[in-house]
Amino acid sequence: MHVDELSTPALWADLDVLEFNLAAMATRLPGNRLRPHVKAHKTTALARLQYKSGHTGFTCATTREVLGLAQAGLGDDLLLANETVDVERLSAMARSEARVTVAVDSDATVDAAATAGIAECVIDIRVGFRCGCEVSEAGYLADRARKAGMAVRGVMGYEGHAMGVVDLDRRHELVEAAMERLLQAHDLVGGDLVTGGGTGTHAINTWVNEIQAGSYVLMDTAYSEQSDQPFKQGLFLQSTVVSVAEKFAVCDAGLKAQGMDHGNPGWAGGEILFCSDEHTNLVAESSLSVGDRVRLIPAHIDPTMAKHQTLHLVRNDEVVDRWEIDLRHW
Amino acid sequence: MHVDELSTPALWADLDVLEFNLAAMATRLPGNRLRPHVKAHKTTALARLQYKSGHTGFTCATTREVLGLAQAGLGDDLLLANETVDVERLSAMARSEARVTVAVDSDATVDAAATAGIAECVIDIRVGFRCGCEVSEAGYLADRARKAGMAVRGVMGYEGHAMGVVDLDRRHELVEAAMERLLQAHDLVGGDLVTGGGTGTHAINTWVNEIQAGSYVLMDTAYSEQSDQPFKQGLFLQSTVVSVAEKFAVCDAGLKAQGMDHGNPGWAGGEILFCSDEHTNLVAESSLSVGDRVRLIPAHIDPTMAKHQTLHLVRNDEVVDRWEIDLRHW
Numbered sequence: 001m002h003v004d005e006l007s008t009p010a011l012w013a014d015l016d017v018l019e020f021n022l023a024a025m026a027t028r029l030p031g032n033r034l035r036p037h038v039k040a041h042k043t044t045a046l047a048r049l050q051y052k053s054g055h056t057g058f059t060c061a062t063t064r065e066v067l068g069l070a071q072a073g074l075g076d077d078l079l080l081a082n083e084t085v086d087v088e089r090l091s092a093m094a095r096s097e098a099r100v101t102v103a104v105d106s107d108a109t110v111d112a113a114a115t116a117g118i119a120e121c122v123i124d125i126r127v128g129f130r131c132g133c134e135v136s137e138a139g140y141l142a143d144r145a146r147k148a149g150m151a152v153r154g155v156m157g158y159e160g161h162a163m164g165v166v167d168l169d170r171r172h173e174l175v176e177a178a179m180e181r182l183l184q185a186h187d188l189v190g191g192d193l194v195t196g197g198g199t200g201t202h203a204i205n206t207w208v209n210e211i212q213a214g215s216y217v218l219m220d221t222a223y224s225e226q227s228d229q230p231f232k233q234g235l236f237l238q239s240t241v242v243s244v245a246e247k248f249a250v251c252d253a254g255l256k257a258q259g260m261d262h263g264n265p266g267w268a269g270g271e272i273l274f275c276s277d278e279h280t281n282l283v284a285e286s287s288l289s290v291g292d293r294v295r296l297i298p299a300h301i302d303p304t305m306a307k308h309q310t311l312h313l314v315r316n317d318e319v320v321d322r323w324e325i326d327l328r329h330w
Numbered sequence: 331m332h333v334d335e336l337s338t339p340a341l342w343a344d345l346d347v348l349e350f351n352l353a354a355m356a357t358r359l360p361g362n363r364l365r366p367h368v369k370a371h372k373t374t375a376l377a378r379l380q381y382k383s384g385h386t387g388f389t390c391a392t393t394r395e396v397l398g399l400a401q402a403g404l405g406d407d408l409l410l411a412n413e414t415v416d417v418e419r420l421s422a423m424a425r426s427e428a429r430v431t432v433a434v435d436s437d438a439t440v441d442a443a444a445t446a447g448i449a450e451c452v453i454d455i456r457v458g459f460r461c462g463c464e465v466s467e468a469g470y471l472a473d474r475a476r477k478a479g480m481a482v483r484g485v486m487g488y489e490g491h492a493m494g495v496v497d498l499d500r501r502h503e504l505v506e507a508a509m510e511r512l513l514q515a516h517d518l519v520g521g522d523l524v525t526g527g528g529t530g531t532h533a534i535n536t537w538v539n540e541i542q543a544g545s546y547v548l549m550d551t552a553y554s555e556q557s558d559q560p561f562k563q564g565l566f567l568q569s570t571v572v573s574v575a576e577k578f579a580v581c582d583a584g585l586k587a588q589g590m591d592h593g594n595p596g597w598a599g600g601e602i603l604f605c606s607d608e609h610t611n612l613v614a615e616s617s618l619s620v621g622d623r624v625r626l627i628p629a630h631i632d633p634t635m636a637k638h639q640t641l642h643l644v645r646n647d648e649v650v651d652r653w654e655i656d657l658r659h660w
Contacts, residue, residue, distance in 0.1 A: 007416055009660060039607060061608050082608060083572040084582065085621045086337055105573055108620035124573075129611065131573035131580050160606070242413040243435055243454075243461035250461050252414065256636045257660075261590045261605070275591070276490070277369060277632050278391050278412060281459065290438035291415045302607050306586045307637065309659055329639055330339060330587075 001319045003238060003312070004293045009253035010238040011304065012312035013218055015320065017234030018049075021217050024230045026053040029202060029211055035059045035079060035195060040214030040302050042327040043311060044072045050217070059195075059212040063089040068327040070098035077101070079195065081156060081212060083109045083124065083131050090116030103156055105133040110141060114148035121150050122193055125185040127157035127178035135181050139188035154193030157182035158212070163200035166225045172204050179207035203228045214302070221266045221299045235304070237265065237296040239280065241288050249288040253296055254278040259303025266297035331649045333568060333642070334623045339583035340568040341634065342642035343548055345650065347564030348379075354560045355546050356383040359532060363540060365389045365409060365525060370544030370632050372657035373641060374402045380547070389525075389542040393419040398657040400428035407431070409525065411486060411542060413439045413454065413461050420446030433486055435463040440471060444478035451480050452523055455515040457487035457508035465511050469518035484523030487512035488542070493530035496555045502534050509537035533558045544632070551596045551629045565634070566644075567595065567626040569610065571618050579618045583626055584608040589633025596627035 003012060025034060036050045039061035047058060047069060057077035060066045063086070066078050075098025084090060085108050093100045094117035103124040104110045113121055123141050126132030133141055142152045162174035179196070186194050197211035200223060205211060215223065218235040239253035255275040258265055264272040265280070269288075273281040280296065288294070298304035305311070306328050313321035333342060355364060366380045369391035377388060377399060387407035390396045393416070396408050405428025414420060415438050423430045424447035433454040434440045443451055453471050456462030463471055472482045492504035509526070516524050527541035530553060535541060545553065548565040569583035585605040588595055594602040595610070599618075603611040610626065618624070628634035635641070636658050643651035 007419060007660070082582070083620075085570065085572065089337060106620045109572070126575060129578075130606070130609065132575075240415065242415065242439070245456060245462075248459075252412070255589070255591045256633050259585070259590075261585050276460070279460065290413075290436050303586050330337070 003314045003317050003319055006238055006312060006319065008238050008240045008293075009257040010312055011308040011310070012236050012238055012314045012319070014234045014236070015313045015315040017232045018217060021219070021231045021234060022049055022053045025213070025216050026055070028230070030054055032057055033210060035210045035212050036217075037061070037081070037198070037212045037214030038065050038069065038327060041217060041305050041325075043305070043323050043325050044068055044074070044327060045323040046217060047074055048072070057210070059214070062330050063093060064330050065327045066093050066098065066100060067096060070096040070100075075099060079103070079122065081158070085109055085112040087112050087116045090118055094118045101153055103131070104141065104145060105131055106141070107144065110145045110148060114145070114150055119150060120153050121145050122153050122156045122191070122195065123185065123189050125155050125157040125182050127181050127196070128159050128161040130158055130160055132157060135185045135188070138185035142189040152189060152191050154191030154195065155182055155186045155189050156193070157185070157196045158198070159196060159201060159205070160198070163198050164222050165200070168204070168226070168228060171201065175201050175205050179205060183207060199223055199231070200226065218301050220262060220301055221297055222262055233297055235298055235301050237298050237304070239294045239296060241290050241292045241294060244288060244290055248273055248281050248283050250279050250281050251294045252278060254280055257307060258296070258298040259300040259307070261303060262299035265299055267294065269294065333644045333647050333649055336568055336642060336649065338568050338570045338623070339587040340642055341638040341640070342566050342568055342644045342649070344564045344566070345643045345645040347562045348547060351547050351549070351561045351564060352379055352383045355543070356385070358560070359541055360384055362387055365540045365542050367391070367411070367528070367542045367544030368395050368399065368657060371547060371635050371655075373635070373653050373655050374398055374404070374657060375653040376547060377404055378402070387540070389544070392660050393423060394660050395657045396423050396428065396430060397426060400426040405429060409433070409452065411488070415439055415442040417442050417446045420448055424448045431483055433461070434471065434475060435461055436471070437474065440475045440478060444475070444480055449480060450483050451475050452483050452486045452521070452525065453515065453519050455485050455487040455512050457511050457526070458489050458491040460488055460490055462487060465515045465518070468515035472519040482519060482521050484521030484525065485512055485516045485519050486523070487515070487526045488528070489526060489531060489535070490528070493528050494552050495530070498534070498556075498558060501531065505531050505535050509535065513537060529553055529561070530556065548631050550592060550631055551627055552592055563627055565628055565631050567628050567634070569624045569626060571620055571622045571624060574618060574620055578603055578611050578613050580609050580611055581624045582608060584610055587637060588626070588628040589630040589637070591633060592629035595629055597624065599624065
């Protein structure tokens with residue numbers, strides 16, 4: 001089937017780009033230097049390709065992602081990189097076949113994990129505006145976790161505030177300051193793991209020993225402005241023009257079909273005016289007719305993937321496969 | 331189960347508020363003066379309550395919504411209020427047991443509907459910044475539809491640009507100007523239906539003979555500033571505090587769990603700083619501890635409902651029922 005025959009809105013990935021990005025990352029950060037973050041794509045089939053590329057450990061944002069990868073046989077080393085005090089969910093992860101490590105940053109999260117039978121944890125350090133304990137608390141929490149019977153594998157810190165910074169020097173400065181804190185905490189905690197980073201900092205964060213990048217596989221439009229990114233845009237939202245006015249056209253992919261937190265989608269054919277629930281209004285450089293296809297480029301892949309049941313795989317404009325986006329919800 | 335025992339993030343509706351809103355609307359716009367828009371909630375069980383409240387016709391945004399209501403026996407009179415040229419989807423609707431009417435606004439959309447065997451249509455008139463033909467084209471398109479074998483039931487026009495305007499006089503002005511266009515088109519088209527409007531204009535749009543309101547059942551926060559709204563906020567996103575810093579706390583419901591196009595969620599307990607994928611950072615008026623529950627109020631119910639599998643029904647803080655949000659996707 002040609003990609004233009006898909007019922008719309010339809011999410012698709014360019015398989016050539018996906019393979020290029022996988023290979024580029026496996027060269028830059030081979031093996032367990034990368035712990036791919038599955039929150040970006042929530043798709044077991046894609047995680048399997050990352051595994052085959054040599055990255056056998058994964059970062060997860062939700063229990064659903066952990067359990068899904070475990071059930072798929074991809075549970076060599078799964079890190080839940082978010083805190084939770086949900087003992088039921090923690091217990092389900094503890095009972096799984098997978099090796100599961102969870103992030104903790106407080107008495108309550110340490111105790112919940114230990115109560116649920118979680119065997120391993122990392123101490124999450126606040127190096128930005130996300131979760132994490134202060135550096136000064138890290139040693140105490142590691143002791144508490146060990147006393148509760150858990151192995152402490154090391155420290156985690158996510159420098160999210162640096163991730164999207166375009167200027168390379170400024171980004172480097174921010175990462176360095178954040179990672180100094182993480183290494184101070186590591187001295188207090190011990191363990192092998194110093195884990196953090198993301199697509200935006202994968203090339204400059206040399207302080208951690210594994211990078212938690214996710215977006216690199218299909219790329220957010222924001223990263224395309226960073227000069228040190230080798231990755232290409234690979235995710236497209238196929239839509240159909242359903243109405244044409246004198247000054248604009250309307251296509252049938254709106255804000256229910258894509259994440260809006262990074263702003264409007266990109267489009268090679270002209271200007272995006274705005275998105276409503278099921279529509280995007282646009283001004284084409286050349287004229288559009290009802291029935292024409294429009295390939296939007298979602299600005300943020302993580303929430304966009306989370307809104308769709310199916311990812312279509314396309315090579316040379318032919319739909320060659322369909323993957324269920326099976327790790328959605330919580 | 332107490333609402334605070336739900337695994338989070340969890341979406342829930344206050345059943346007292348829901349019943350209040352249903353009754354208030356059934357009093358204001360009884361029977362077929364209201365054609366509830368199911369895009370707001372995408373939930374057959376909720377549509378059934380609207381049906382029992384006397385509103386036996388529905389407005390739909392997607393084929394999935396039309397077919398779902400048809401399968402549920404709620405297909406007395408379903409209007410797909412969006413254009414499509416997808417003959418496969420149009421054919422599926424034509425084959426259903428339901429009475430299906432579709433919006434058309436161009437040669438291509440008329441022809442696609444006729445080809446697919448759709449029996450009835452309305453001519454969609456551009457009265458704002460959405461789809462629709464010019465008034466001057468309406469008579470021609472009605473003729474084309476009738477020649478193609480379809481019954482033309484009337485006209486539709488959605489004054490979306492007026493919907494969120496707080497000032498009542500200004501809102502009234504905008505609706506009046508839009509509806510003058512719609513009535514001009516109705517003179518050219520004929521038929522019984524003059525359909526349009528929404529929650530924001532339900533009380534002042536006296537030009538249409540049916541209102542397509544959807545949000546009224548659980549309410550968007552934006553409408554709460556309109557002085558003529560009798561409806562109450564009834565949708566909540568339950569989250570758990572998972573991390574507490576000196577200056578802010580982090581709860582486990584982020585932008586993957588709610589629509590962000592109307593901005594940050596509301597919260598009675600303090601200030602919302604920002605949402606990330608799985609987290610919301612907030613500053614509480616009184617101190618928060620890890621494990622505390624936080625009830626966010628999603629700013630826009632339509633895309634929020636579309637992100638969840640389940641809507642929990644809560645009365646007096648007890649979870650009394652669970653509804654599948656079964657009309658999601660396309």
